[in-house]
Amino acid sequence: MTVARTKYLLSCSCGRQTKVDSTQAGLTLTCRCGAKLDVPTLRDLEQLPRLEEPPRQRAARESTWGPRQALTLVGLLVSGFSLLWGAYLYATTPLEPVRPKFAINHRMLQQQMDRMTLNQTFALWTQLAKGLNPKPHGAIQAYKARMKSYHEFVHQRRDWIAADVVLGVVGLFVIAVARFAMRPASPH
Numbered sequence: 001m002t003v004a005r006t007k008y009l010l011s012c013s014c015g016r017q018t019k020v021d022s023t024q025a026g027l028t029l030t031c032r033c034g035a036k037l038d039v040p041t042l043r044d045l046e047q048l049p050r051l052e053e054p055p056r057q058r059a060a061r062e063s064t065w066g067p068r069q070a071l072t073l074v075g076l077l078v079s080g081f082s083l084l085w086g087a088y089l090y091a092t093t094p095l096e097p098v099r100p101k102f103a104i105n106h107r108m109l110q111q112q113m114d115r116m117t118l119n120q121t122f123a124l125w126t127q128l129a130k131g132l133n134p135k136p137h138g139a140i141q142a143y144k145a146r147m148k149s150y151h152e153f154v155h156q157r158r159d160w161i162a163a164d165v166v167l168g169v170v171g172l173f174v175i176a177v178a179r180f181a182m183r184p185a186s187p188h
């Protein structure tokens with residue numbers, strides 16, 4: 001990285017301004033008008049007006065690769081990974097198993113019975129006589145097992161989601177530090 005030496009403007013009584021830098025501190029220069037110009041010492045040089053750097057040159061200096069840019073990249077990578085991981089976690093988390101429904105819809109049953117033959121009504125009656133709401137045991141057991149593994153999965157998943165959120169916040173924080181706390185010093 002090249003360090004641009006700050007240029008100062010030394011004014012002459014003739015109105016011309018001569019560019020000087022710190023290597024010329026304490027020297028005596030000759031203005032184009034012929035007058036002798038004493039360049040101030042290093043300490044007093046700061047009092048002189050500075051020559052403005054051309055904006056393009058300054059922009060080029062600020063955009064060069066440095067710790068700030070490296071940290072920004074790290075922050076972007078971390079938060080980008082967090083986003084991808086979050087999307088993966090979202091996409092691979094199953095929905096809660098649906099509880100099987102066994103409740104008898106009485107109105108529907110009534111309408112069906114109205115259109116049933118005598119034999120069908122009798123068959124239904126014998127079935128209902130065994131119990132109004134018989135629960136198919138196997139289906140309930142399977143549902144409970146699915147629910148149990150679902151809860152175990154979600155419990156683990158919750159930890160990963162929390163870790164992913166923390167990672168995302170860390171990434172954004174790193175970017176914020178690079179962007180605001182490591183702002184390059186203004187040349188003025």
Ligand SMILES: [Zn+2]
Nearest residue numbers: 012014031033
């Ligand atoms: Zn002069």
